[in-house]
Amino acid sequence: MATQKDMREKSQSTVFGTLARIIRTADVTPRMRRITLGGEGLDPLLVGTRLPADAIKLYLPPPGKAGFKPEFSVMPSDENPFSIRAYTIRRFDPVALELDIDIVLHGDSPGSVWARSVQPGDQIGFVGPRHDYLGIEGVDWLLLAGDETAQPAISAIVESLPSGTQAHIFLEVSNQFDELPFQTNADISVTWLHRGDVASGKSDLLEQAIRRFEWQDGVPYVWVAGETGIVRSIRHYLRKERKLDKELLHISGYWRYGLNNREFDLKTVQEYQAALAAGKTIDDHHDVDQVELELP
Ligand SMILES: Cc1cc2nc3c(=O)[nH]c(=O)nc-3n(C[C@H](O)[C@H](O)[C@H](O)COP(=O)(O)OP(=O)(O)OC[C@H]3O[C@@H](n4cnc5c(N)ncnc54)[C@H](O)[C@@H]3O)c2cc1C
Numbered sequence: 001m002a003t004q005k006d007m008r009e010k011s012q013s014t015v016f017g018t019l020a021r022i023i024r025t026a027d028v029t030p031r032m033r034r035i036t037l038g039g040e041g042l043d044p045l046l047v048g049t050r051l052p053a054d055a056i057k058l059y060l061p062p063p064g065k066a067g068f069k070p071e072f073s074v075m076p077s078d079e080n081p082f083s084i085r086a087y088t089i090r091r092f093d094p095v096a097l098e099l100d101i102d103i104v105l106h107g108d109s110p111g112s113v114w115a116r117s118v119q120p121g122d123q124i125g126f127v128g129p130r131h132d133y134l135g136i137e138g139v140d141w142l143l144l145a146g147d148e149t150a151q152p153a154i155s156a157i158v159e160s161l162p163s164g165t166q167a168h169i170f171l172e173v174s175n176q177f178d179e180l181p182f183q184t185n186a187d188i189s190v191t192w193l194h195r196g197d198v199a200s201g202k203s204d205l206l207e208q209a210i211r212r213f214e215w216q217d218g219v220p221y222v223w224v225a226g227e228t229g230i231v232r233s234i235r236h237y238l239r240k241e242r243k244l245d246k247e248l249l250h251i252s253g254y255w256r257y258g259l260n261n262r263e264f265d266l267k268t269v270q271e272y273q274a275a276l277a278a279g280k281t282i283d284d285h286h287d288v289d290q291v292e293l294e295l296p
Helices: 004-010 040-046 110-117 148-160 205-212 228-241 261-277 290-294
Strands: 016-029 032-038 055-060 083-088 091-093 098-104 123-130 141-147 166-173 187-194 220-227 249-255
Touching (some): 016 098, 032 040, 040 098, 055 110, 083 098, 083 110, 083 148, 083 261, 098 110, 098 148, 141 148, 141 205, 148 166, 166 205, 187 205, 205 228, 220 228, 249 261
Parallel strands (some): 141 166
Antiparallel strands (some): 016 032, 032 098, 055 083, 091 098
């Protein structure tokens, strides 16, 4: 069986910084806005391996600075208050040279404000892409789970599965209006979990549903992404109680309750450093954001 490690070595993730143009925007649900990027700035994406759930980091302009052109080696500061945010490539069309990202709208965060206000013709800088799903060969079924930030990645993964593959999907969203249909040749079961008025990042619906899930025979591959505290707790269950081999599991903290993305990155690095100083490995330490450490 090819493991995640084998797949990582086989696949190429070329990281670059580039400037793309906004082609169009659309509301795919009341709380999710699709932004289509295009233009020659996407040329570098034609090189290397593109996989479902590849992610990029957008360099979002400071408020009121529409013509902002980022320097990719520069980090945000008080003097230069732009924001860097990660989003999944929901769709990449190498012929039309277009890509879609689906952004969850939540309050007045930099990502939400930008997604609501950006206009066709505007430019946006981004770095990436980076793989967040490698797929592994020789497994019998998949379990894919997450909140609405993981919906673009899970949709892209599901679309890529060949017919005959069995996949069980668990998605936690606020209500039925956040649900999007899946297009796939695979044999899927979908469980939507509605958190209603409970704050995003504070619900245990996803973990409870995964705990209740009747485990199938054969070799599974489990992919989970969402709020960091929630996915860590699911990771704990899968590794310690289910005894799932780490090569059959991919867990990503996509955001962290109460921290903006910059604070989240800093906290992640501090946690790694503390874990390493205590003689632990990254694997002992329940951290899940290798993603955050590898991008600039
Ligand atoms: C590899 C990867 C792929 C991702 N793909 C997507 C994607 O396709 N679509 C997508 O929308 N997000 C995606 N995310 C998550 C996204 O990067 C974070 O949600 C990010 O924090 C959004 O930035 P912001 O400016 O909206 O909020 P921030 O300024 O980072 O945070 C402001 C406040 O909002 C909270 N917050 C952050 N995200 C959410 C949320 N979704 N719901 C409720 N509260 C939140 C924070 O805890 C903080 O308190 C991805 C993350 C990673 C690492």
